[in-house]
Amino acid sequence: MGKTLFDKLWEKHVVSGKKGEPQLIYVDLHLVHEVTSPQAFEGLRTNKRTVRRPDRTFATMDHNVPTKDIFNIKDQISRKQIETLRTNCKEFGLRLADMGNEEQGIVHVIGPQLGLTQPGQIVVCGDSHTATHGAFGSIAFGIGTSEVEHVLATQTIWQLKPKTMGIHLYGKLQEGVAAKDIIMALIAQNGVDFGTGHAVEFFGETVQQLSMENRMTICNMAIEGGAKMGMMRPDQTTFEYLKGRKYAPKDLDTAIEYWRQFYTDDITDYDTVIEFDVSTLAPYVSWGTNPSMAVPVNANLPKITDMNVQRAYDYMDLKPAIKATDIPIQWIFIGSCTNGRLADIQEAAHVMEGHHIAENVTAWIVPGSRAVKNAAEELGLDQIFKNAGCEWREPGCSACLAMNPDKIPAGIHCASTTNRNFEGRQGKNARTHLASPAMVAAAAIHGHFVDIRQKEAI
Amino acid sequence: MEAITIHKGTTIPLMNNNIDTDQIIPKQFLKNILKTGYGQHLFHDWRFLDDGTPNPDFILNKPEHQDATILISGDNFGCGSSREHAAWALKDWGFKIIIAGGYSDIFFMNCTKNGILPIILPQSTRDILSQLAPDDKITIDLPQQKVIWQDKMYAFEIDATWKQKFIAGIDDIELTLRQEEKISNFEKNMPIFE
Ligand code: SF4
Numbered sequence: 001m002g003k004t005l006f007d008k009l010w011e012k013h014v015v016s017g018k019k020g021e022p023q024l025i026y027v028d029l030h031l032v033h034e035v036t037s038p039q040a041f042e043g044l045r046t047n048k049r050t051v052r053r054p055d056r057t058f059a060t061m062d063h064n065v066p067t068k069d070i071f072n073i074k075d076q077i078s079r080k081q082i083e084t085l086r087t088n089c090k091e092f093g094l095r096l097a098d099m100g101n102e103e104q105g106i107v108h109v110i111g112p113q114l115g116l117t118q119p120g121q122i123v124v125c126g127d128s129h130t131a132t133h134g135a136f137g138s139i140a141f142g143i144g145t146s147e148v149e150h151v152l153a154t155q156t157i158w159q160l161k162p163k164t165m166g167i168h169l170y171g172k173l174q175e176g177v178a179a180k181d182i183i184m185a186l187i188a189q190n191g192v193d194f195g196t197g198h199a200v201e202f203f204g205e206t207v208q209q210l211s212m213e214n215r216m217t218i219c220n221m222a223i224e225g226g227a228k229m230g231m232m233r234p235d236q237t238t239f240e241y242l243k244g245r246k247y248a249p250k251d252l253d254t255a256i257e258y259w260r261q262f263y264t265d266d267i268t269d270y271d272t273v274i275e276f277d278v279s280t281l282a283p284y285v286s287w288g289t290n291p292s293m294a295v296p297v298n299a300n301l302p303k304i305t306d307m308n309v310q311r312a313y314d315y316m317d318l319k320p321a322i323k324a325t326d327i328p329i330q331w332i333f334i335g336s337c338t339n340g341r342l343a344d345i346q347e348a349a350h351v352m353e354g355h356h357i358a359e360n361v362t363a364w365i366v367p368g369s370r371a372v373k374n375a376a377e378e379l380g381l382d383q384i385f386k387n388a389g390c391e392w393r394e395p396g397c398s399a400c401l402a403m404n405p406d407k408i409p410a411g412i413h414c415a416s417t418t419n420r421n422f423e424g425r426q427g428k429n430a431r432t433h434l435a436s437p438a439m440v441a442a443a444a445i446h447g448h449f450v451d452i453r454q455k456e457a458i
Numbered sequence: 459m460e461a462i463t464i465h466k467g468t469t470i471p472l473m474n475n476n477i478d479t480d481q482i483i484p485k486q487f488l489k490n491i492l493k494t495g496y497g498q499h500l501f502h503d504w505r506f507l508d509d510g511t512p513n514p515d516f517i518l519n520k521p522e523h524q525d526a527t528i529l530i531s532g533d534n535f536g537c538g539s540s541r542e543h544a545a546w547a548l549k550d551w552g553f554k555i556i557i558a559g560g561y562s563d564i565f566f567m568n569c570t571k572n573g574i575l576p577i578i579l580p581q582s583t584r585d586i587l588s589q590l591a592p593d594d595k596i597t598i599d600l601p602q603q604k605v606i607w608q609d610k611m612y613a614f615e616i617d618a619t620w621k622q623k624f625i626a627g628i629d630d631i632e633l634t635l636r637q638e639e640k641i642s643n644f645e646k647n648m649p650i651f652e
Contacts (some may be wrong), residue, residue, distance in 0.1 A: 015644045016637055022619050024637060026644050036541065038491035049631070052641075064489070077489040084491050120649075128540040128564055142564050144542035145493075146571035146630075154634045156641055160617060162563070192476055193534040196563060226537065228563045249651035258649055290476050290537075308475050308532075401539075403485035422480040422538060424503050 002265025004164045005233055006199045009139050009262060013122050015156055022158045028121035028138075030151050032059040032094070033107045034085040035403070036126030040149035041088040051092045052155040058116055059089050060097040062106045065396030066405045067366050070099055078404065092152075103246075105369020105395045108132040108337035112216065113371055115245025119234035119259040124151055129337050129419065131222045135215035136242075137234030137262050139199065142223065162229070165198040166270035169206035171279030176453035178347070178436035179214035180339060180417070182206070183221040184284035186276060188294040195227025198272070201264060202232050206278050212241040213343035220338045221419050224291040233263045285324045285449050286421045286434040288312035293421070294434065297324050297451045315423055316431050317411070325449045327433060331414040332363045332444040333426070334437055335393075336400040339417035340368025342375050344437040348417075349381040351441035351458060352388045358447035363390035364406070366398040390444070402427045415443040460573040461627030465554055465598045467527035470517055471588035477531055478538035479565065483547040496543055497550030518551075522592035530588050531558040535576075536565025545572045555598050557584060557605065570620050573627060575600065583612045600624060 003011075010025070017023030030053075037059070044050070051057060064078040073079040082099070089096040097103035103110060108129050111117040119137035124130060126148040133140035143157065151157055169182060187194075200222050207215065215232050222230025239256050242248040249255040267273060282296035289312040295301060300321050304310050313320065318327065334340075334348050345367060357363050365385045367373035373395050376382060382392045399406040400418040407427035408414045414432055417440050418425075421432035435449065442458050443449045450457040487499040505516050512519045529548070535558035536544060545568040548556070556569070557577045569576045575598065579587075587596065587607065597606040600621065605612040623630075634641075 016640050035488050039493045081489050081491060126540060142540035144540055144568035144571060146542060150631050153631050156634060192537060196560060251652060255651040401485050403488060422478050424484055425480055
């Protein structure tokens with residue numbers, strides 16, 4: 001019997017506890033943001049506790065940030081939450097990427113970008129999309145605020161070891177089909193809870209060929225399939241990505257030597273395996289109110305089979321059997337921790353270049369971090385978007401969850417590179433359609449989805 | 459944390475599958491920096507009409523259900539965002555027990571930290587429990603791992619450690635801090651790359 005990547009990582013981090021029971025696990029990196037941390041700091045204060053390892057904790061502001069004028073938070077309660085994080089970081093001696101700071105951005109974008117996220121780590125954050133960091137060969141998962149407090153105080157966390165699931169991705173993606181489509185298709189075909197209770201590892205030739213950005217997109221959405229951890233074996237692509245990053249080890253060779261031990265010995269070591277051929281995939285588009293309610297762009301929307309599907313159709317104001325390409329799109333959003341990295345913005349810009357968005361469409365482009373924004377501007381991508389009639393904004397979570405001023409109006413269909421199409425997610429009664437950056441960009445140009453595999457379609 | 463051993467109460471059925479935490483407590487209420495006061499916003503977008511008045515059709519607004527402490531629901535309850543505000547809101551409204559087909563892992567953990575007991579029962583049993591009258595009381599016996607209604611008993615599974623935690627209502631951090639030596643030893647031995 002061999003071991004999985006997950007087993008090896010887990011074993012290295014057990015501080016105490018028996019197999020089969022919740023075990024105390026050491027946390028290498030704790031990322032903090034303003035929304036899920038205030039009550040945790042308050043708990044520390046009440047109980048006169050300190051942060052055990054400020055050097056392993058890193059905070060940023062992302063969810064509340066207004067992306068039009070970041071220094072002008074009009075919402076008093078939002079402002080209070082931002083200020084509370086600032087005070088807490090000061091009081092407890094934590095590093096903070098503050099508003100406007102070079103390092104600021106969406107927590108799951110800046111962790112990797114700064115080299116904080118590394119292979120072999122346990123990474124936690126009070127945010128379900130922490131799974132993103134698993135792309136580096138780490139166990140990364142979202143936690144609740146009580147757990148945030150626990151990690152701040154002890155640098156450890158109680159967890160019951162999940163089962164393991166291997167997802168074998170093989171085959172070559174067709175041109176125009178993206179990493180986003182792989183994970184959307186997986187969820188569409190297996191449901192929003194197929195990964196519950198499991199740590200999921202994506203492996204195989206397809207994964208090896210993907211860039212770190214694309215790997216992160218896939219791991220990011222593992223949680224939408226119910227898996228709180230998504231991960232991938234660290235390899236040369238991972239190591240190359242980390243080279244020269246601010247907080248990555250300076251002596252990278254020694255670290256790499258250590259990281260190389262983290263891989264799954266054999267496919268039979270997983271509790272469950274899913275085989276998944278990506279070569280026949282079409283770009284995916286979501287039509288309903290959870291990420292599994294999605295279809296290939298050239299397909300018709302499904303029949304009504306139960307009250308959950310009926311409810312989704314009512315909310316989205318759509319009818320079964322229309323084509324995904326018939327969904328009218330009046331708004332588009334490119335950004336978020338799923339698809340707000342430089343590579344994503346580049347893909348979208350590539351489609352947008354030389355075109356103009358349709359007349360009745362509003363388009364927001366929101367880089368995932370200040371560094372992404374700066375890099376994109378250096379490449380002139382902002383100009384491509386502006387010429388096409390899009391709004392180029394400041395970095396933040398923005399309309400991914402719309403708890404800041406960035407909201408999609410009620411009744412509007414929005415093509416979005418985000419990860420959740422829940423009721424009201426992007427604004428009350430807003431209707432979200434998830435898709436890849438290139439698909440969303442093309443939808444902006446046409447006012448509806450098109451199959452971007454057909455060049456003439458754009 | 460408040461301990462749970464035996465609980466008797468009335469039910470509210472909300473039988474959709476995949477009820478996500480964005481529905482349980484929408485984002486506009488996550489800006490608060492306290493742990494309390496979320497009950498009034500529980501299921502806000504379902505509970506209130508666009509003009510802000512309570513939606514009379516939504517079950518949480520029905521006068522006969524105001525004292526319910528047990529929520530019955532579909533599969534994969536609490537999926538999506540990790541926001542513990544969802545657990546705080548359910549608790550603040552008065553729920554002590556949830557009976558669903560399953561839970562997202564993060565939401566389940568959040569329940570264990572807040573004294574809300576998440577029970578898993580099969581659809582057939584939940585179908586029966588969802589039909590109870592608003593004043594029908596059921597009993598949850600955690601030590602025996604049974605849901606009891608009249609002369610019927612439905613057994614449920616729960617991990618032994620979580621069960622103990624619910625029964626004892628212990629503060630995790632205090633327990634962990636007693637293991638300080640082990641944590642320090644771990645830190646001394648872990649690889650560090652400069
Ligand atoms: S971009 Fe969206 S999903 Fe990602 S952390 Fe921000 S709100 Fe959450």
